[in-house]
Amino acid sequence: MERSMAYERDLNLKATELRLGLPGSDEPEKPSTTPSVRSNKRASPEISEESRSKGSSCVSSKVESGERDSAPPAKEQVVGWPPIRSYRKNCLRAKKNDQVDGAGMYVKVSVDGAPYLRKIDLKVYKSYPELLETLENMFKLTIGEYSEKEGYNGSDFAPTYEDKDGDWMLVGDVPWDMFISSCKRLRIMKGSEARGLSC
Amino acid sequence: MITNKKPRSSDTDSIYMKDDRTEMSEDDDRSPSPNSITHDSRPTRTYTTGSGPGTGPGSSSVPEYLAPCPDQVLENVLENVLLFLTSRKDRNAASLVCRSWYRVEALTRSDLFIGNCYAVSPKRATSRFTRIRSVTLKGRPRFADFNLMPPNWGAHLAPWVSAMALTYPWLEKVHLKRMSVTDDDLALLAESFSGFKELVLVCCDGFGTSGLAIVASRCRQLKVLDLIESEVSDDDVDWISYFPDTGTCLESLIFDCVECPIDFDALERLVANSPSLKKLRLNRHVSMGQLHRLMAQAPRLTHLGTGSFSPSEDVGQGEQGPDYVSAFAACKSIVCLSGFREIIPDYLPAINPVCANLTSLNFSYANVSAEHLKPIISNCHKLQIFWVLDSICDEGLQAVAATCKELRELRVFPFEAREDIEGPVSEVGLQAVSEGCRKLQSILYFCQRMTNAAVVAMSKNCPDLVVFRLCIMGRHRPDHVTGEPMDEGFGAIVMNCKKLTRLAVSGLLTDRAFAYIGKYGKIVRTLSVAFAGDSDMGLKYVLEGCPRLQKLEIRDSPFGDAALLSGLHHYYNMRFLWMSACNLSNQGCQQIAQALPRLVVEVIKHEDNLDMDENVDTLYMYRSLEGPRDDVPRFVSIL
Numbered sequence: 001m002e003r004s005m006a007y008e009r010d011l012n013l014k015a016t017e018l019r020l021g022l023p024g025s026d027e028p029e030k031p032s033t034t035p036s037v038r039s040n041k042r043a044s045p046e047i048s049e050e051s052r053s054k055g056s057s058c059v060s061s062k063v064e065s066g067e068r069d070s071a072p073p074a075k076e077q078v079v080g081w082p083p084i085r086s087y088r089k090n091c092l093r094a095k096k097n098d099q100v101d102g103a104g105m106y107v108k109v110s111v112d113g114a115p116y117l118r119k120i121d122l123k124v125y126k127s128y129p130e131l132l133e134t135l136e137n138m139f140k141l142t143i144g145e146y147s148e149k150e151g152y153n154g155s156d157f158a159p160t161y162e163d164k165d166g167d168w169m170l171v172g173d174v175p176w177d178m179f180i181s182s183c184k185r186l187r188i189m190k191g192s193e194a195r196g197l198s199c
Numbered sequence: 200m201i202t203n204k205k206p207r208s209s210d211t212d213s214i215y216m217k218d219d220r221t222e223m224s225e226d227d228d229r230s231p232s233p234n235s236i237t238h239d240s241r242p243t244r245t246y247t248t249g250s251g252p253g254t255g256p257g258s259s260s261v262p263e264y265l266a267p268c269p270d271q272v273l274e275n276v277l278e279n280v281l282l283f284l285t286s287r288k289d290r291n292a293a294s295l296v297c298r299s300w301y302r303v304e305a306l307t308r309s310d311l312f313i314g315n316c317y318a319v320s321p322k323r324a325t326s327r328f329t330r331i332r333s334v335t336l337k338g339r340p341r342f343a344d345f346n347l348m349p350p351n352w353g354a355h356l357a358p359w360v361s362a363m364a365l366t367y368p369w370l371e372k373v374h375l376k377r378m379s380v381t382d383d384d385l386a387l388l389a390e391s392f393s394g395f396k397e398l399v400l401v402c403c404d405g406f407g408t409s410g411l412a413i414v415a416s417r418c419r420q421l422k423v424l425d426l427i428e429s430e431v432s433d434d435d436v437d438w439i440s441y442f443p444d445t446g447t448c449l450e451s452l453i454f455d456c457v458e459c460p461i462d463f464d465a466l467e468r469l470v471a472n473s474p475s476l477k478k479l480r481l482n483r484h485v486s487m488g489q490l491h492r493l494m495a496q497a498p499r500l501t502h503l504g505t506g507s508f509s510p511s512e513d514v515g516q517g518e519q520g521p522d523y524v525s526a527f528a529a530c531k532s533i534v535c536l537s538g539f540r541e542i543i544p545d546y547l548p549a550i551n552p553v554c555a556n557l558t559s560l561n562f563s564y565a566n567v568s569a570e571h572l573k574p575i576i577s578n579c580h581k582l583q584i585f586w587v588l589d590s591i592c593d594e595g596l597q598a599v600a601a602t603c604k605e606l607r608e609l610r611v612f613p614f615e616a617r618e619d620i621e622g623p624v625s626e627v628g629l630q631a632v633s634e635g636c637r638k639l640q641s642i643l644y645f646c647q648r649m650t651n652a653a654v655v656a657m658s659k660n661c662p663d664l665v666v667f668r669l670c671i672m673g674r675h676r677p678d679h680v681t682g683e684p685m686d687e688g689f690g691a692i693v694m695n696c697k698k699l700t701r702l703a704v705s706g707l708l709t710d711r712a713f714a715y716i717g718k719y720g721k722i723v724r725t726l727s728v729a730f731a732g733d734s735d736m737g738l739k740y741v742l743e744g745c746p747r748l749q750k751l752e753i754r755d756s757p758f759g760d761a762a763l764l765s766g767l768h769h770y771y772n773m774r775f776l777w778m779s780a781c782n783l784s785n786q787g788c789q790q791i792a793q794a795l796p797r798l799v800v801e802v803i804k805h806e807d808n809l810d811m812d813e814n815v816d817t818l819y820m821y822r823s824l825e826g827p828r829d830d831v832p833r834f835v836s837i838l
Contacts, residue, residue, distance in 0.1 A: 080345030080754075081729070082645060082672040084616045085402075087428050087456060091483075091540065091564055092588075092614060177543055178509070 107183060111139050111157075112190035122180055128172050135159060135188065143188070146172040158189045274303055281307045306330060313337065314774050316354055316378065317799065318823045321362030333372035333397075334363065340777050340819055341727075342752050343377065344402060347779055347817065348803060351832050356384045364391035372397035372423075379403070382410035382434075389417035397423035407432035408459055415441040422475070425453040433459035440465035444472065451478035455504045455538060460484040470496045477532075480504025483540035486511040491521040498529050505538030508546060508565070523549035537561035537586075544571040554578035558605075561586040563612045569595035577602050586610040589624040589645065596628030600635025608641040608666075618673045622647025626654075626680075633657035641666035648679040649706060654688030658695035667692050668703035674730040674755075677707040684708055690715030693723070700747075703727035713737035717744025725750040735762035742766035752777040760787025763818075767794055771822050779803075779817040785838075788818055792838035799823045800838040801831075 105123045118138060125131040132143050144154035151170055152158045159171040163182040171179070171186070281304055284290050294304040310333040313319060325331075338354025356378050363370055370392045380403050388395065395418045408431060414424065415438055439461050442449075447469065454461075461484060470476060470493050477500060481490065485506030494500070523546060527533070533553045542565040557579050562572075563586040572595045576582075582603040587595070589611055599606070609632060611624055624646050630653040632639070639661040649671050657664070669689075677684055685706035693699060693716050700722055704712065708731035716723065717740030724747050732738070738758040741748065742765050751773065759782035770776065770791070785802065792800040803817040827837040 078674070078755075080342070080347045081674065082613065082616045082618070082670055083342075083345045083729070084612065084645075085344045085428060086346065087430070088563075088612065089616060092566075092616075175543065175545055177545065 105180070107161075107185050109135065109138070109186040109188070111141070111188040114139065120186075122183060127176055128179075132159065132171075135186075139188065141188070148173075156190055159186060160189055161186050270299070274299060277303045278307055287312055309333060311335065315821050315823075316359065317825070317828050318774075318821060320825045321359045323824060325362045325366040329366065330369075331363075331367050332369060333374070334359075334367075334370065335374040335376075336378055337376045338379070339377035339402075340752065340775055341377075341750075342754065342777055342779065347754065349805065349832075349834050351379075352803070352835065353828065353830050353832070354378045355830060356380045360384050360387050360391070364388075368392065369394055371395060372399075374399040374401075375403050376401040377403065379405040380410070381405050382407055382413070385410035386413045389413045392418075394420050396420050399423065399425040399427070400429045401425075401427045402429060404430035407434040408436040408438045408457075409434040411438040411457075412436045412441040415439070416443070419443065420448060422448050423451040424449070425451055425478075426456055427453060428456050431457045431459070437462045437465060439469055442469050442472075444468065446472045446474075448475055449473040450475045451502075452476065453478060453480040453504065455480040455482050455506075455540070457482050463489050467492060467496065473497075476500065478502035478535075480537060481506035483507045483538075487523065487546060488521060491523060491526050494526045494530055499532055500530055501532045502535040502559075503530070503533055503538070504561075505536065505540075507541040508539040509541045509543040510546075524552060528552035531556075533557070535559035535561075539565035539567075542567065544568070547571055547575060550575065551578060555580065557582055559584040562591075563588055563610065566590045566614060567595075568592070569598065573598045579603060581605055584608040586612070588612050588614045589622070590614045592623040593625055593628040593631070596624060597631040597635075600631040603636060604638070606632075606636040606639055609636070609639065610643040611645055612643075613645040613672065616645075616672070618647075620647065622672070626650040626652070629653045630656050633660040637661060638663060640664060643668040643670075643703075645670045645672060647672055648676065649685065649688070650678045650680045651683060651685060651688035651691075652678075652680070654685070655691040658688075658691040662696060663698060664692070664696040665698050666701040667696065667699060668701070668727070669705055670703065671706040673706075675707045684712070686712040686715065690719070693719040699723060701725040704731055705729060706731075709733050710737040710740070713740040717741050720745050722747050724748060726752070728753040728756055730755045732756045732758060735759055735765075738762035739765045742769055746772075748772075749774045751775075753779070753781060755780040757782055760784055760790070763787050763791060767791065770795055770798055770820070773822070775819065775821040777817070777819050778815075781815075781818075783815040783818055784813045785815060786813070788815055788820075789838050791820065797822055797824070799827060802836050802838060804834050804836070 106119045106121050108117050108119055110117045120131075120134065120138070122131070125134065128146070132146075135141075136143055141157055142155045143157050143159055144152040146152055152172075160168050161171055161179070161183045162185045163169050164184065168187070174182075277300065281290075281293060281300075284293060284304075284307075290304055290308055294301045305327050306329065308328050309331060311324060311328055311331045312335045313324065314337050316336050316338045336356070336359060339348065339352060342348065343352065354377060356375065364387055368391070371394055373388065373395075374397075378400075380400065385406055388398075398414060398418075398421070411424075411426075411431070414421070442465075449469075452469075452473075459482075461482065463485065466481075466485070467489075470479065476497050479493070479497060479500055480502065481493070481504050483506055485493075487506075487508055487510045489511075490506050490508070494503075527550055530553065534556055536550060536553065536557060536559070539562055544567055547567065551574075554575060555578055558581055560579060560582055561584075566588060568590060569592050572587075572591045576595075576598050579585075580602060583605050585599060585603065585606060585608070587599075587610070591598075596611070599609075611628070613622075624644075625648050626646075629644060629646070629649065632642075633653070633656050637660060639657075640663050642657075642661075642664070643666075646669075649669065654669065657667075671685070678688070685704075686709055689702070689704050689708070689712050693702065699720065702716070702720065702723055702725070704716075704727070710733045713732060713736070716726070720726075720741075721744075723745050726741065726745070726748060728751075735758055737756070738753070739762050741751070742762070746769075748769065749772070752775075754777075758778065763778070763783060764787065766776070788800055788802060792798065798820055799822075800818070800820045802815050803819060805816055831837060
């Protein structure tokens with residue numbers, strides 16, 4: 001039993017380990033797991049999770065999805081279970097990484113001239129007005145009215161965001177859902193730079 | 200001349216397309232296909248021809264050519280008659296009648312179906328059947344899809360394509376499933392068959408865009424290039440541009456699984472130059488704007504895979520985007536929609552014009568909510584096939600049940616394939632579907648919680664069920680209302696669904712469930728078991744009770760050698776048996792191998808555990824005319 005518990009500790013370390021591999025790619029080492037498995041063959045089904053590590057199911061038991069790095073897995077993930085083809089899993093995992101998930105979608109917010117940055121959870125907001133109002137409150141500034149032609153009128157500030165391609169875009173041009181999925185960080189520009197955007 | 204053996208009906212699948220389909224089923228024109236016929240690889244067949252074990256079937260052909268005239272006339276007549284036989288079962292039966300029929304059937308068979316590429320060698324198959332136009336080959340066992348098998352196990356196309364290049368110059372169609380295909384194989388294929396028309400690769404791997412480029416440029420008669428859930432490596436080759444500029448006869452181009460970006464201009468030219476194109480499934484690198492342009496070029500499409508279904512990012516809110524609704528309205532023939540790989544739900548209403556005619560809709564890569572789904576699905580009265588993610592929740596399924604009265608096939612995939620979460624679909628959705636979709640024939644349902652009551656309800660409401668696959672993702676999970684095992688639910692399915700041939704079980708199951716399956720599952724051909732059962736009795740019930748069983752895949756269940764031995768009478772009638780992480784020992788498997796010489800018994804070890812200990816990680820065994828294969832990797836030992 002100790003071996004499988006050691007394995008579980010192992011797994012938790014693995015779950016929080018920083019590495020360059022793609023999430024869910026094969027763990028390089030699996031040596032300690034299999035021998036312990038041999039002694040765990042059960043005659044009757046057990047519901048407890050510890051004894052799940054048996055046979056091929058615990059060999060290369062991988063953390064199934066990247067987003068779980070933040071919390072230790074409640075149950076050990078078993079190879080090939082649930083039976084979803086890796087192609088499908090990979091497609092959906094990419095989606096999950098791109099968009100809001102259970103852990104929230106925190107992005108950095110910088111304001112020109114402010115001494116430090118803040119972080120907000122984009123998932124909490126449903127629309128641009130909500131987001132802008134929060135930013136105004138957080139940084140004690142006024143952002144002004146959005147117009148398609150002129151950007152943000154009536155203030156020295158203009159909210160911008162960095163998208164997936166690394167470009168700085170004006171907040172408000174694209175539909176909210178698209179904004180959420182492409183926004184990597186926010187920057188509220190001030191002064192002449194900002195005014196330049198709104199002429 | 201006429202042997203006494205009754206032609207046994209073929210135990211192999213009669214029509215491969217109805218079994219284990221991963222792609223969306225096509226409309227009526229595909230099933231039953233007139234061209235899918237099997238080469239029955241039962242080893243006993245060599246004995247029925249009277250040739251004896253030492254000689255192959257081909258050896259009896261020489262003396263026959265010296266037969267006197269009346270027999271020759273008879274054979275000519277026979278040939279003309281047997282040409283009309285299309286079903287595999289019929290052909291296999293006919294070939295058992297006598298030597299003459301055997302030979303003539305072999306000459307008139309045009310479609311070769313090999314359910315297990317190791318059951319027969321390319322040489323043997325090509326010697327017997329000399330006039331083949333279409334070949335279907337299946338390789339790896341299904342559980343390999345879930346990483347239960349180390350890579351490079353086998354199922355190589357190479358020996359097949361080499362043999363066929365020599366013997367089938369008129370080959371037109373190749374359909375492969377779970378085979379390893381290299382670029383060289385594709386090159387050889389493209390060079391060897393001048394009239395090549397159809398290439399379908401399902402769950403294959405080992406090739407890349409350079410192989411595709413060769414096929415595109417060399418196969419001038421190509422009508423169908425379907426890549427379905429295959430892994431295609433990016434060789435940085437713009438394969439689409441290799442199709443001839445002068446025009447193609449393409450009718451179907453499916454490449455939604457190809458992860459590499461493509462040159463859109465080349466694709467647009469291709470579509471414009473392919474007037475026969477009816478089926479087009481784009482990959483996720485095609486944006487909505489691009490889709491719009493393609494649809495304008497191909498208004499007669501019947502099957503459309505929409506690519507990403509989101510605009511490329513440089514389309515601003517203010518810009519006058521293309522009129523997607525009109526684009527869909529113009530494609531009046533669309534009956535099958537899929538794609539939606541990166542869907543922005545705001546754009547979903549664009550498909551409304553085609554909903555009324557849709558028979559097949561695949562949202563299984565689209566994270567849509569019930570709210571987004573409802574207005575769309577309420578128009579899909581003719582829908583027969585629906586694949587979707589569980590993001591639509593029970594509520595979404597209720598909407599489906601309310602409208603889709605013609606539904607035949609439903610697949611509900613999990614957005615999050617984990618065990619420890621609440622899960623958005625449950626017995627509520629299943630119950631609703633069973634009440635609303637009475638014509639249901641096939642269901643695949645992933646969920647976190649289920650009740651026996653809902654499963655029983657489905658067994659009674661949907662008597663036409665042929666395929667029932669329920670995956671309760673939490674291992675060993677009981678009925679979440681009563682706390683009971685799921686035995687009664689699955690028992691009701693086998694009892695009440697008289698047409699059931701394919702079953703996948705899950706949840707907490709005792710031997711009782713297997714007793715039910717053995718007692719009532721008399722026509723079950725495919726059974727998938729995971730984390731189930733109490734003892735050897737479970738497997739025994741099934742092996743002793745299910746005479747039609749052909750494909751049995753089991754993982755992580757407490758079945759041991761005694762249970763394995765109880766199936767000796769049946770293994771020659773099966774395509775394969777897979778057992779991983781069960782209680783098997785080398786000794787038990789050895790006994791099987793010794794008792795059944797025509798069975799190939801593979802013991803697959805995991806790569807980090809190559810020392811010979813008594814326990815068997817994975818057993819994969821199958822009947823074969825050839826004995827142990829010669830391309831065995833080091834982690835496989837054949838007993």
